[in-house]
Amino acid sequence: MELFDKLYDEQEKVKVRFVGFTTGDIRFDFGIVYSNMFFGKPLVICMQTGRSTLLEQKDTEDTEHLMDVFKLKDKKHAKDLAEFFSEALPEIPFQAQYE
Template structure:
């Protein structure tokens, strides 16, 4: 037995992006949805790890490293820089 919390279908925009740096190759999909307070779902296509992130969330580099299992802090900085150009800014009021 289970209690259903939600069951929603929607048309979404999905961006598939891949890039390479001196340290690593990255393959991500970014799902832009109205669910989750408008935060995009960022999915690493290599590891399957995913998280909800908006521009403000990227200020915490430790969260980014932990979400995508990045051992190298410089690699986390590179990913942070890239995602800053792709993710929207959300006002706190929009989130809650």
């Protein structure tokens, strides 16, 4: 371990939400990890593909970002996902809201 400079090694108990839903023609399955790490942004993981990103509510306005991160081909799917995340993610950073 002498070859590495440790940047951080944290352990915490976190709140995790698992949610699956359909929008008519596509299914989504996500894990949302609420942590004090990452400046309070929840870690959102697509359970189908393993792709993940840090998201806060204001990030949901950028449908191009959602399309890129989750490799969506249809803008409508990104808009549906943005609508879901705008309701599912906290308006203020997690650590400020839940401490």
